[in-house]
Amino acid sequence: MLKDITLGQYFPGNSPVHRLDPRTKLILLVVYIVALFSAGNWVSYGVVFAFLAISIAVSQIPLKSILHGMKPLVFILIFTGILNIFFTAGETVLVSFWGISITLEGIIRAFFMVLRILMLITGTFLLTYTTSPISLTDGLESLLGPLKKLHLPVHELAMMMCIAMRFIPTLIEETDKIMSAQKARGADFESGSLLDRVKALVPILVPLFISAFRRADELATAMECRCYQGGDGRTKMKLLRYKLLDFKGFGVGVVLLAAVFVLGSFGL
Amino acid sequence: MPTAVSVEHLSYSYPGVDNTPGVAVFEDLSLTVEQGSFVAVLGGNGCGKSTLAKHFNAILLPCGGKVYVCGMDTSDEEKIIPIRRSMGMVFQNPDNQIVANVVEEDVAFGPENLGVASPMIRQRVDRALQQVGMFEYRSHAPHLLSGGQKQRVAIAGIIAMEPKCIVLDEPTAMLDPKGRREVMETVLKLNREKGITVILITHHMDEAAQADRVVVLSKGQVVSDGTPREVFSHVELLHSIRLAAPETVELCKALNDEGFRLPLDRLDTEECAQALYDAIKA
Numbered sequence: 222m223l224k225d226i227t228l229g230q231y232f233p234g235n236s237p238v239h240r241l242d243p244r245t246k247l248i249l250l251v252v253y254i255v256a257l258f259s260a261g262n263w264v265s266y267g268v269v270f271a272f273l274a275i276s277i278a279v280s281q282i283p284l285k286s287i288l289h290g291m292k293p294l295v296f297i298l299i300f301t302g303i304l305n306i307f308f309t310a311g312e313t314v315l316v317s318f319w320g321i322s323i324t325l326e327g328i329i330r331a332f333f334m335v336l337r338i339l340m341l342i343t344g345t346f347l348l349t350y351t352t353s354p355i356s357l358t359d360g361l362e363s364l365l366g367p368l369k370k371l372h373l374p375v376h377e378l379a380m381m382m383c384i385a386m387r388f389i390p391t392l393i394e395e396t397d398k399i400m401s402a403q404k405a406r407g408a409d410f411e412s413g414s415l416l417d418r419v420k421a422l423v424p425i426l427v428p429l430f431i432s433a434f435r436r437a438d439e440l441a442t443a444m445e446c447r448c449y450q451g452g453d454g455r456t457k458m459k460l461l462r463y464k465l466l467d468f469k470g471f472g473v474g475v476v477l478l479a480a481v482f483v484l485g486s487f488g489l
Numbered sequence: 490m491p492t493a494v495s496v497e498h499l500s501y502s503y504p505g506v507d508n509t510p511g512v513a514v515f516e517d518l519s520l521t522v523e524q525g526s527f528v529a530v531l532g533g534n535g536c537g538k539s540t541l542a543k544h545f546n547a548i549l550l551p552c553g554g555k556v557y558v559c560g561m562d563t564s565d566e567e568k569i570i571p572i573r574r575s576m577g578m579v580f581q582n583p584d585n586q587i588v589a590n591v592v593e594e595d596v597a598f599g600p601e602n603l604g605v606a607s608p609m610i611r612q613r614v615d616r617a618l619q620q621v622g623m624f625e626y627r628s629h630a631p632h633l634l635s636g637g638q639k640q641r642v643a644i645a646g647i648i649a650m651e652p653k654c655i656v657l658d659e660p661t662a663m664l665d666p667k668g669r670r671e672v673m674e675t676v677l678k679l680n681r682e683k684g685i686t687v688i689l690i691t692h693h694m695d696e697a698a699q700a701d702r703v704v705v706l707s708k709g710q711v712v713s714d715g716t717p718r719e720v721f722s723h724v725e726l727l728h729s730i731r732l733a734a735p736e737t738v739e740l741c742k743a744l745n746d747e748g749f750r751l752p753l754d755r756l757d758t759e760e761c762a763q764a765l766y767d768a769i770k771a
Contacts, residue, residue: 354590355589355590355591355594383588383589383590384588386590387587387588387589387590387631390630390632391584391632394632436582436584436585439580439582439585439586440585440586440588442548442580443578443580443585443586443588444588444598445548445573446546446548446573446577446578447573447577447588447598447599447602447646447647447650448570448573448574448599448602448603448650449598449602450570450602454604455601455602455604456600456601456604456605456606456607456610457601457607457610458593458594458597458600458601458607458610458611458614459594459607460607
């Protein structure tokens with residue numbers, strides 16, 4: 222059952238979106254988010270939406286998997302919608318009861334808020350769906366590189382992310398093994414009250430933690446044996462290089478941002 | 490022949506907890522390993538095999554005496570990186586030595602740490618993966634490989650650093666027979682074809698029998714040292730430190746106890762059968 226957990230949700234592919242440099246994609250995501258939050262009206266929202274729709278179409282990611290990823294967020298979306306409907310002051314009152322009034326402005330505002338969250342999440346999904354975790358870490362490390370001057374441990378963070386991702390499947394396998402071992406000795410994880418079930422997890426977590434520490438210790442020794450001394454003087458096998466496609470991507474990003482700002486200055 | 494490793498009067502004890510005296514592992518151990526040789530180190534549990542291995546690349550430093558790797562003193566801090574670069578180390582659990590979640594990225598980890606130029610890393614990684622026969626798995630995730638394959642990836646990660654010498658600390662202990670065979674074939678090939686010095690720490694007699702030289706440790710002392718034939722023919726000595734000789738030798742020994750007079754240096758099944766045939770005919 223634990224094996225079903227998918228990681229990073231990466232869909233391998235060869236579309237132009239997949240082939241973009243991870244740094245380009247990260248920057249475009251930031252541009253997209255700025256554009257999304259600057260958009261204030263139907264037209265500018267439409268422009269941002271068109272950008273998103275075209276990106277999804279080009280990436281060839283099935284719409285179904287994006288919608289599937291939204292499932293856990295339905296509650297937050299509904300909650301945001303209701304909150305905005307009830308608590309926005311406006312003049313065009315549609316319904317009024319118990320001292321609460323629903324206004325046209327409230328409904329429009331709620332609609333935009335929900336749309337904004339939906340588009341924000343879809344954009345982020347598009348990044349993780351089209352970028353392998355390892356190139357995402359590489360991209361982050363490279364983009365955050367200048368922060369090293371401020372003594373921020375950028376390389377160490379990227380290394381930690383990489384190792385964490387490497388060990389998640391190993392630890393899941395191990396959890397499976399420990400659970401089977403405990404079940405074979407009569408442990409019961411599926412029945413009883415919530416408290417009982419939480420208590421039943423202790424005999425899984427304790428061995429899992431002990432083994433994780435042992436693994437960490439051995440891995441550290443193995444890394445030392447392979448001459449690891451932190452990020453200084455380290456080279457990379459795969460160098461990130463901006464290609465023509467990336468400059469096209471940046472071009473699209475600039476156009477998007479400009480369009481939203483220009484439309485904004487016209488009050489659209 | 491030049492020496493790859495030379496251990497001179499090594500003494501080491503693990504630090505004790507709360508000022509209690511530590512446990513002494515070695516009191517006065519001397520050993521040299523020639524470049525290009527294949528040495529198996531045998532010994533029962535707790536005889537100091539792994540502790541010795543950790544001295545070979547400065548993970549542990551001697552309390553007394555010296556350890557030299559390719560002429561470099563392991564207690565010289567400035568030499569640590571050159572030492573680790575010429576002395577690769579493969580551990581028992583393949584899972585706990587793989588760093589990245591793509592095979593080729595993991596193999597590249599060592600050369601990346603050494604600051605090798607990017608196009609050179611690519612070459613080294615491809616060559617190392619070809620040498621261990623894992624080239625077609627270069628873009629796989631390590632957790633989907635078998636134990637033997639993971640261990641071969643770990644070996645590739647070491648040879649991509651182009652070391653002169655490799656220490657393998659019970660590399661087959663967690664593998665199934667197929668994985669063990671794959672790893673042993675790889676190690677033998679590296680020794681024969683690339684001239685890499687191999688120090689294999691093991692408790693499988695049949696693996697040790699494939700080495701040029703066998704060193705038997707017991708309680709921190711070298712109790713036997715020679716070619717596999719010499720070492721394994723001292724069956725009683727091996728038994729006294731709770732080790733078994735290879736099965737062919739054990740068979741001959743058991744028959745000798747019943748009155749036969751068989752040679753005790755037949756390590757190969759074929760040779761052993763021939764010796765039995767000769768004995769029965771006579």
